[in-house]
Amino acid sequence: MVNKQLNSICESHEQVQQQLAELGSYDSPCFILITSNAAQQSVRKALNVGASRAQIAISEPITLTKDTWLLVVNEAHTEVKILANEMLTLVKESGSLIWIGVFRHNSIGNPQQTLRWNVQQLQSLIQDNQNTSGLAINDFTDKRNWPGIEPYLSNKQVAASDQDEANLPLESTRKPSWLRRMLNVFSTNEKGNKSAHQEGYLNYAESVLAFPLNEELIRLAPFIVHLPAGELLWQYVLTGEHGNTIREQDILLDLDHVLVSLHAKRFAPDFFEDICDKICRSGFPEQADIFDDLDRILMPLANELLAVDEFVQQKRDCYLRILDIFYHLFDQTPFNDDLFEQLVEDEDTAFLTETEYQQRYAITESVTDELSCSQAQTLRKILDGLEYVSWLDHSIIKKIARLRRETRKTCDPTGWALQGERNEWLLAAILLAFDSREQVFDQYSAALKQLVDDHLHRAILEDFSDALKPSSTLPDGVTLWFTQFDVSATTAQAMALELGECLELVHDAGAESKAQPRYELFKSSSDFYLVLAICYWRYLAEPNELCLRVISLALALEPQATLNHLVQFYAGRRAGFESEALAQEFYLSLKNFNVIEEDLFAFNARFAQQHDSQAYAEIITQYVKFNANDKERFNRGLLRLRPHYYQRFFTDVSRLNPSFDFPTAHEYVDIFREIHRHAQRNDEEVLASYFNKADVLFVDYLEFLPEALCLPIKASQDTRFMPWPCNFAVLRLNQDHLELVVDSMNRPFDKETGHLYVLRVLILGPDVTNEAVFSIIDSLPDALQRSETIERFAVRYIEGDIAFDAFNTATKHFIDRKVYSLDIEGYSQYVGHILSVILTEKDREKRLRLISILASHPTHGQYVLADICAELYLDTLLAGGAISFDERREIEIEDLTAQGQKELEAFKAETAKQLARLYGEGEQVC
Numbered sequence: 001m002v003n004k005q006l007n008s009i010c011e012s013h014e015q016v017q018q019q020l021a022e023l024g025s026y027d028s029p030c031f032i033l034i035t036s037n038a039a040q041q042s043v044r045k046a047l048n049v050g051a052s053r054a055q056i057a058i059s060e061p062i063t064l065t066k067d068t069w070l071l072v073v074n075e076a077h078t079e080v081k082i083l084a085n086e087m088l089t090l091v092k093e094s095g096s097l098i099w100i101g102v103f104r105h106n107s108i109g110n111p112q113q114t115l116r117w118n119v120q121q122l123q124s125l126i127q128d129n130q131n132t133s134g135l136a137i138n139d140f141t142d143k144r145n146w147p148g149i150e151p152y153l154s155n156k157q158v159a160a161s162d163q164d165e166a167n168l169p170l171e172s173t174r175k176p177s178w179l180r181r182m183l184n185v186f187s188t189n190e191k192g193n194k195s196a197h198q199e200g201y202l203n204y205a206e207s208v209l210a211f212p213l214n215e216e217l218i219r220l221a222p223f224i225v226h227l228p229a230g231e232l233l234w235q236y237v238l239t240g241e242h243g244n245t246i247r248e249q250d251i252l253l254d255l256d257h258v259l260v261s262l263h264a265k266r267f268a269p270d271f272f273e274d275i276c277d278k279i280c281r282s283g284f285p286e287q288a289d290i291f292d293d294l295d296r297i298l299m300p301l302a303n304e305l306l307a308v309d310e311f312v313q314q315k316r317d318c319y320l321r322i323l324d325i326f327y328h329l330f331d332q333t334p335f336n337d338d339l340f341e342q343l344v345e346d347e348d349t350a351f352l353t354e355t356e357y358q359q360r361y362a363i364t365e366s367v368t369d370e371l372s373c374s375q376a377q378t379l380r381k382i383l384d385g386l387e388y389v390s391w392l393d394h395s396i397i398k399k400i401a402r403l404r405r406e407t408r409k410t411c412d413p414t415g416w417a418l419q420g421e422r423n424e425w426l427l428a429a430i431l432l433a434f435d436s437r438e439q440v441f442d443q444y445s446a447a448l449k450q451l452v453d454d455h456l457h458r459a460i461l462e463d464f465s466d467a468l469k470p471s472s473t474l475p476d477g478v479t480l481w482f483t484q485f486d487v488s489a490t491t492a493q494a495m496a497l498e499l500g501e502c503l504e505l506v507h508d509a510g511a512e513s514k515a516q517p518r519y520e521l522f523k524s525s526s527d528f529y530l531v532l533a534i535c536y537w538r539y540l541a542e543p544n545e546l547c548l549r550v551i552s553l554a555l556a557l558e559p560q561a562t563l564n565h566l567v568q569f570y571a572g573r574r575a576g577f578e579s580e581a582l583a584q585e586f587y588l589s590l591k592n593f594n595v596i597e598e599d600l601f602a603f604n605a606r607f608a609q610q611h612d613s614q615a616y617a618e619i620i621t622q623y624v625k626f627n628a629n630d631k632e633r634f635n636r637g638l639l640r641l642r643p644h645y646y647q648r649f650f651t652d653v654s655r656l657n658p659s660f661d662f663p664t665a666h667e668y669v670d671i672f673r674e675i676h677r678h679a680q681r682n683d684e685e686v687l688a689s690y691f692n693k694a695d696v697l698f699v700d701y702l703e704f705l706p707e708a709l710c711l712p713i714k715a716s717q718d719t720r721f722m723p724w725p726c727n728f729a730v731l732r733l734n735q736d737h738l739e740l741v742v743d744s745m746n747r748p749f750d751k752e753t754g755h756l757y758v759l760r761v762l763i764l765g766p767d768v769t770n771e772a773v774f775s776i777i778d779s780l781p782d783a784l785q786r787s788e789t790i791e792r793f794a795v796r797y798i799e800g801d802i803a804f805d806a807f808n809t810a811t812k813h814f815i816d817r818k819v820y821s822l823d824i825e826g827y828s829q830y831v832g833h834i835l836s837v838i839l840t841e842k843d844r845e846k847r848l849r850l851i852s853i854l855a856s857h858p859t860h861g862q863y864v865l866a867d868i869c870a871e872l873y874l875d876t877l878l879a880g881g882a883i884s885f886d887e888r889r890e891i892e893i894e895d896l897t898a899q900g901q902k903e904l905e906a907f908k909a910e911t912a913k914q915l916a917r918l919y920g921e922g923e924q925v926c
Helices: 006-012 014-021 040-054 077-093 111-128 155-166 178-190 200-208 215-225 230-239 243-248 252-257 260-267 269-278 287-292 299-305 312-329 337-345 354-361 373-386 394-406 422-437 443-453 456-466 476-481 492-500 528-541 545-557 559-567 580-593 597-611 613-625 628-638 643-656 665-679 683-689 770-779 783-798 804-811 834-840 844-854 860-879 885-890 898-919
Strands: 030-036 062-065 068-073 098-104 134-138 696-701 713-721 728-734 737-743 760-764
Touching: 006 014, 006 062, 006 111, 014 062, 014 068, 014 111, 030 040, 030 077, 030 111, 040 077, 040 696, 077 098, 077 134, 077 860, 098 111, 111 134, 200 215, 200 230, 215 230, 215 260, 215 269, 215 299, 215 312, 230 243, 230 312, 252 312, 260 269, 260 287, 299 312, 312 354, 337 354, 337 394, 373 394, 373 422, 394 422, 422 443, 422 456, 422 528, 443 528, 456 528, 456 545, 476 492, 492 545, 528 545, 528 559, 528 580, 545 559, 545 580, 559 580, 559 597, 597 613, 597 628, 597 643, 613 643, 613 885, 628 643, 643 834, 643 860, 643 885, 665 783, 665 834, 683 696, 683 728, 683 760, 683 770, 737 770, 783 804, 783 844, 804 844, 834 844, 834 860, 844 860, 844 898, 860 885, 860 898
Parallel strands: 098 134, 713 737, 728 760
Antiparallel strands: 030 068, 030 098, 062 068, 696 760, 728 737
């Protein structure tokens, strides 16, 4: 069934070409080619079933020939793999043959070429498996299994394919496409070789550089060489020569007309690929986008040239001269703060003073008593940034401090074009704290203090009032507590109990935890974080009872959310403290607020867990040495963390101390409740599960109805309403129309227009009787009853009271087992994760029962089991001393040796064997 004309068919097929033309430069879909000797209806059904089990929506496949189809799918490799495997299994079970080729398109490439590669892949698959079905996947996003694309880059192979299909002579001298040239460069570079066309400018670089020519300079070289006066600029970059000539002839000034993206794409495809890789935006990289992210684009080059070694000075000078070029490419626009920090402030890379940087990369403005244009623009950016305080990090403090050093007028709020907004009060509080630290007290300090104090009290009461439950009012005691500062006043803990009863809780599973209720007041989008930050910096400027009470109350309500917010002003956005001095400054500031010891311990554990592995190991060691009472006390603080963090902490403790009893093992009940919140079937899916698969023609959203089922809908005298409000209808195929069997009482069918108003439909085959449908509906438990049944039988099975068969029989109609996963989309962040419970469960049989539920889907369960076994196996390596604790936290399955991979496969096979014992030999799990 090898079709040698398939490429020509694709290239002339109007629908295929339209589909390819609609792909944007950021799209990376999978092209799926399907060839089968099965009936077209059987292939379509297998495709729909596969899509359903993979939980993806697919479009109608494009028919290329009577036995070959093309499908374009925009999904992750895991879902695409499930779809393809399900199709392969279903068609093979019917006794027919099917071959499936899956090829992921890379957005930087040509989709027409990607499709050609997939045709080649499919043809090879069929040629090698003429009597058996087969599946071939080439998906670069599945890094563990990606076969690469080298076989498709051979000019000979591609040309031969052209000759086979179009009967054209080989064009061995034809210039390869830009994409192929670029990919050939990648392939060559990966092998550590230079391009076959050794360029003179690279030879020159090797001859004049004091240090070895590195890969990053090689990638950038053609970009510079092909600029106007590029050879002169290249020599300038390498040695500093011709600097006077370049300045005298204004050569750098002539660069501002060059569009970086187009120039890089034309002359330096490697560097262009670096640009595309770093700019995570759709479409072609714009000049402004490149400028904004220049520090990220040049980071690999900076890592090479700013490393401290014997050539450090020569490399630094080379890097600065490269920046000179980019500074003028962007019309002498001041670089972003990240480049400033890299060259001036970062303790690992800085080598310029602030003055030296300003002289080289800042336009000199006339000095006046007012803010300059650029300073006013920087101030506005700072104020804009402070509006979204939950996304800030220490960089905003550095920007404020830098602007304050440039001019004292920064601290004059009368020059801010005040809008009466909280971000202005926060900036005032931060500047006031800087003044206090440096013992500066002038008219500007007084104005900053007045700006904050005139508004703060009202803002505090507004935020607490806005965060109350509906129909609640702010207790009088709270209002007085923020007004009357009597020494004998109620404590913050007591006030938190009173106010906590009135505050609105987050409406999410697990958010009403007894250990730590989650309040709307502390959501990341809450304006209260602005008030909290204002109070913090205002207190650092000058002890203030109002600010102290706000922070103390916040620490009593949600201590971890409060500490997480305050620390961000001393840390990187996704990193820890930027220096030891900043860490000391932060912890010193906390002494003002009497943070409870167990809350501070929990914060340190979470912060180190994310950012400092050495400190984290020390905290675990410290915890292990605690006596039982201390452990119980500090557990109270740990349990106020989000489950992800405290589960990981307890799991790591158990890894270093196998006798440790996991404090939250009982949470598996809540965890499975959350899992089944996602896995529990909708009403129409439950109803469909009672019928034979052959009788279920379609069950999904109405908008995904296949063309073959887009028929007129007719109600009859036998049509009845669902006994409860619902958003689906049941129909039956009846020759040339769909008969409405069960309608929705709250979204009834419009008989005059023939329009359905429900979102989803269940379409049954013509042999299904009304009586069969009605009898199931009449005995069907409602969603709450189904949920209670699932939970009751799951707990009984996990505790060993019943066999898996009993659990499966009671719940098989209610659960969509393909949803079981270690990474469920939409899973609540306030509910723990089942993996930690499995990894720390000492009872081997109970652990197997936990796994058996998650791995019970006949195909998807294999992937879940593989993930769980990988984690269990790595823990056995840690327990046996084969890897260290730090290695356990970082290691990936891909890092295992061949022997390790073999042992993992054996471990997985043995676990599967034990699960088969629980399931029952030969049992088919639905």
